[in-house]
Amino acid sequence: MTIRTDALPTQEMTINMGPQHPSTHGVLRVILTTDGEVVTRAVPDMGYLHRGLEKIGERVTYAQYMPFTDRLDYLAAMNCNCAWAWTVEKLAKIEVPARAEYLRVIVCELNRISSHLIAFGSYTADMGAFTPFLYAIRERERVNDLFEMLCGNRLTYNYARVGGVSGDAPPGFLEKTKEFLDYFEPKLDEYNNLISYNKIFVHRLANVAVIPAEEAVAYGLTGPNLRGSGVPFDLRKDEPYSVYPKFDFKVCVGTGERGTLGDCFDRYMVRINEMRESVKIVRQAVAQIPDGPVRAKVPRLFKPPVGEAYFRSECPRGETGIYLISDGTVNPLRLKIRTGSFVTMNIFEKVTRGLMIADVVAVIGSFDIILPEIDR
Amino acid sequence: MEAQVLFDTLKGKFGDAVVELQGEGCSPAFVVVAPASVQEIARFLRDDPALSFDSLMCLSGVDYKEKFAVAYHLHSMKHRHAIGMKAFLPRETPSLPTVDDVWPAANFHEREAFDLFGIVFEGSKDLRRILLPEDWEGHPLRKDYKYPDFYHGIKV
Amino acid sequence: MSPDPAHGQPPGPGPPPAAPLAHGSAPSPGLGPEAHVMVGNADLFVNWSRKSSLWYLLFATACCGIELMQAGASRYDMDRFGAVFRATPRQSDLMLVAGTITHKMADRVKRLYDQMPEPKYVISMGSCANTGGPFYKDSYCVVKGVDLLIPVDVYIPGCPPRPEALIDGIMSLQKIIMRKKNFGAKA
Numbered sequence: 001m002t003i004r005t006d007a008l009p010t011q012e013m014t015i016n017m018g019p020q021h022p023s024t025h026g027v028l029r030v031i032l033t034t035d036g037e038v039v040t041r042a043v044p045d046m047g048y049l050h051r052g053l054e055k056i057g058e059r060v061t062y063a064q065y066m067p068f069t070d071r072l073d074y075l076a077a078m079n080c081n082c083a084w085a086w087t088v089e090k091l092a093k094i095e096v097p098a099r100a101e102y103l104r105v106i107v108c109e110l111n112r113i114s115s116h117l118i119a120f121g122s123y124t125a126d127m128g129a130f131t132p133f134l135y136a137i138r139e140r141e142r143v144n145d146l147f148e149m150l151c152g153n154r155l156t157y158n159y160a161r162v163g164g165v166s167g168d169a170p171p172g173f174l175e176k177t178k179e180f181l182d183y184f185e186p187k188l189d190e191y192n193n194l195i196s197y198n199k200i201f202v203h204r205l206a207n208v209a210v211i212p213a214e215e216a217v218a219y220g221l222t223g224p225n226l227r228g229s230g231v232p233f234d235l236r237k238d239e240p241y242s243v244y245p246k247f248d249f250k251v252c253v254g255t256g257e258r259g260t261l262g263d264c265f266d267r268y269m270v271r272i273n274e275m276r277e278s279v280k281i282v283r284q285a286v287a288q289i290p291d292g293p294v295r296a297k298v299p300r301l302f303k304p305p306v307g308e309a310y311f312r313s314e315c316p317r318g319e320t321g322i323y324l325i326s327d328g329t330v331n332p333l334r335l336k337i338r339t340g341s342f343v344t345m346n347i348f349e350k351v352t353r354g355l356m357i358a359d360v361v362a363v364i365g366s367f368d369i370i371l372p373e374i375d376r
Numbered sequence: 377m378e379a380q381v382l383f384d385t386l387k388g389k390f391g392d393a394v395v396e397l398q399g400e401g402c403s404p405a406f407v408v409v410a411p412a413s414v415q416e417i418a419r420f421l422r423d424d425p426a427l428s429f430d431s432l433m434c435l436s437g438v439d440y441k442e443k444f445a446v447a448y449h450l451h452s453m454k455h456r457h458a459i460g461m462k463a464f465l466p467r468e469t470p471s472l473p474t475v476d477d478v479w480p481a482a483n484f485h486e487r488e489a490f491d492l493f494g495i496v497f498e499g500s501k502d503l504r505r506i507l508l509p510e511d512w513e514g515h516p517l518r519k520d521y522k523y524p525d526f527y528h529g530i531k532v
Numbered sequence: 533m534s535p536d537p538a539h540g541q542p543p544g545p546g547p548p549p550a551a552p553l554a555h556g557s558a559p560s561p562g563l564g565p566e567a568h569v570m571v572g573n574a575d576l577f578v579n580w581s582r583k584s585s586l587w588y589l590l591f592a593t594a595c596c597g598i599e600l601m602q603a604g605a606s607r608y609d610m611d612r613f614g615a616v617f618r619a620t621p622r623q624s625d626l627m628l629v630a631g632t633i634t635h636k637m638a639d640r641v642k643r644l645y646d647q648m649p650e651p652k653y654v655i656s657m658g659s660c661a662n663t664g665g666p667f668y669k670d671s672y673c674v675v676k677g678v679d680l681l682i683p684v685d686v687y688i689p690g691c692p693p694r695p696e697a698l699i700d701g702i703m704s705l706q707k708i709i710m711r712k713k714n715f716g717a718k719a
Contacts, residue, residue: 019637019640020589020591020621020640020644021619022590022619026592026593026594026597027593027637047634047636048593048634048636048637048640049593049594049631049632049634049637050634050636050673051632051634051667051671051673051674052667052670052671052672052673052674055670055671055672056667056670056671059670060670067666068666070595071594071595071666074594074595074598074692075598118598133605134605134606135606137601137602137605137606137607138605138606138607140602141602141606141607144602154599154692154694155595155598155599155692156595156691156692371593371594372594372595
């Protein structure tokens, strides 16, 4: 979109968007300054869901913090569970049984699928197409069923433990997972046929909010938002952790196929393609999973040695890095969680300048932000 | 790049501004620097072709009870190496130069550290509270923070 | 009167068994033999209308919001109860507070509630909205229950509640609505 400069004189107007707004994915507030339909400045105002997760971390023990990581990113609770477990294990140098690591990878990737499904569904709903949302929830419910079978909850799983996972997979879980993958993989083509290449949809996304690669790196974007700009950086490949090196998958990057490299459409497409890669990973993990224990021996009142660790893992919304400082007591001294959404919001003001108001919604959706990650 | 090599490089370039290497128990290791020269060291870390730390992973305020610290976690997309940088600050006047013109990603992290710890980043583009309301009193992540009884008439 | 007016069909005796239509004759709109007949007082009629179209404000702040979305979507299909989401409080009868309320959010909650037209109802969904939930003890900025801000009709426990629990909460609210007296002497 271009700004007309020869038109009638206009007056700037301030519009408040949120915190109660259906397309801000929660309680984000954006203060828009507009000139007619064109946004001259969009300042995000966050903190409407600031629950003090970092302070809570200093007041509870390492094991007790696990349920709070569920609420850090409720769309990808498994990934956050595992991120916390991996961080504490890195700090205390705990060896985790192989079967537990495989189970973690399986649940992380399944959760990535279900999280990207919400990203896909709510994004298309933001763009005015409500039907794909129902399709996405249909598949997501089946992932939820799998998780319910595994750990008894649909949304906040609390499955990982320091030193392993809370329990082995129940009989039939792996078979059901395979069944789901067979069911799910063709659905991706269905989505693409249904909406991805729809002309109106492409028009809304292509060439909107282009982020060049250097800018994406400088602003610290991670995950699908960074890869959408064409940077092939994926922590699962580039800083491999857990058992990811054993699997064969490719890093999806934006290609600029319908517009400029790094636009909203690329970020959207990266997520769709990533689901396919996750299916591939889960398939391999289910085939290779070894037998054995699922939990290392970790004392109940666990005290890690004095030290500091920063561990980052690839969550659906980018890198979740946890900076953990232990002073040798049962509680952490400091716990900082760096989340993908929080860092992504930093670039928001820059990329929305000069867009139409309706495009601001497209930008928020293409970043796939989630508010508890921003506010913590 | 090894942390020790990097530390020696920095020590040779900046002298006393680079205090020590904090490697024991830390992963990644931290180069402890004087707060006043954070900005120029950051610029060197980013621009030196052998280092080229182009991405700021994380910036955190820390309250070590007797003093504050700001910890920077850096990563290089080009060389795929990582390092930590840390600056200790006195509790009474915690302030140091901003790095948001070196890494634009720093802005939100600095605002958060200002909001929750009260650490002042001099020269910052935009230093306001980010998570808590503007009229909130105190900085909650400080160890000596007392929870308020009421906020706007609602019990906390 | 039907024994349980809170459920399903309109109250009052059902229509008389209709004679099978002659082939080809179109049913007359409105008052033909197919028309449902309601017999009862005005309260019953008003309450029945209200409980059957509970449009809720999509006020999803946190985790419970996802369960709320899923309850409204394909599998659980909350539209069956006449509950569809609205984006604005001015068109809503019901405020479903799904998620944590922080002190920064508190006055927005109050303002949204004030914008809703009467009669209005509030369902507090999940532990955070009920009491502050897991953040009750250690958090400095979570409101310990949305009932400190606005009156609540139904509380749904759970962290987060399952969609079934949410649907049960909506049905409980429907029962409450059916007991309301709108006309005549004040109860």
